Amino acid sequence: MNLSRLQKFYYLKFLRIKGDPNSIAWGSFIGAFIGVMPIMPFHSASIIALCILTRNSTMAGLLTSLAVSNPFTYIPIYYACLKTGNFLTPYEMNWDRIRTILDILISGN
Template identity: 45%
Template sequence: MLRRFLPTQDSIKGNRLLRWLGPRLHEPGLWHLNRRAVARGVAIGVFFGFMIPVAQIPAAAIGAFLARANLWVSAIATLVSNPFTYAPIYYAAYRLGGFLLGAPEAAAAADLDPALAHAVTPSLEHAASGIGAWLSEIWIRLSAYGKPLFLGLGIMAVSLSVLAYFGTLLAWRASVVIKRRRPRHLRARA
């Protein structure tokens, strides 16, 4: 079913924008749907989907190109993070990183430091007072939330990409076993 949406090898070879990649672009693992290439593509896509908030698809495509994973699958797997899932992912990553670092909650940190409390809720007056003051407020906010968030995102990206890799291999194997257990006359129809 997925094969009809993928480009043909001839259309890829004929694309003048991709010629600079040379013969490496025509390796079978990058375009064919086989067990290992798809599993690598899912893992790479999930990793970059969690790790970076922008340019996920190009980063996953470069990673898939270097790891000889399926390019299309890696690009699609980055959609694990999208506008609907950003908030829960970032909240969970912040909580995980805060737990591991032993960082206080944002509200507790804001109560301890008045400068940080002001930065957590920047006002329009302070933003209008000067771009330098506004940038320093943003920097204080990022330094308060950044370390736990980036630690949590890194741990989630690595662990979920490993889980996605082995989960894909397991699902692929299960589908092959189920297909082989069906009688021959039913397999011929499918």
């Protein structure tokens, strides 16, 4: 399946979501909000739980999360978060420091 066909498939799937516009909008908001949070294994579970609790469109939330947090958008989003964090806080995080922290976490010391 080529990329343009996949894009059209998800676009049409999003257009066919049943529900009132308010519910779909709130479901999309929840999906986008959870989608940019760094809780990778819990995205879907969090979106489903929040959409059920608030009685909003679960499918809109999941589709929006898929659009926001996919392998093509991870790197730009986290790079923007890194730059924003370096600007707003007095700490400076760079790739050498990240590598040192990852080496410590992987080695278990």
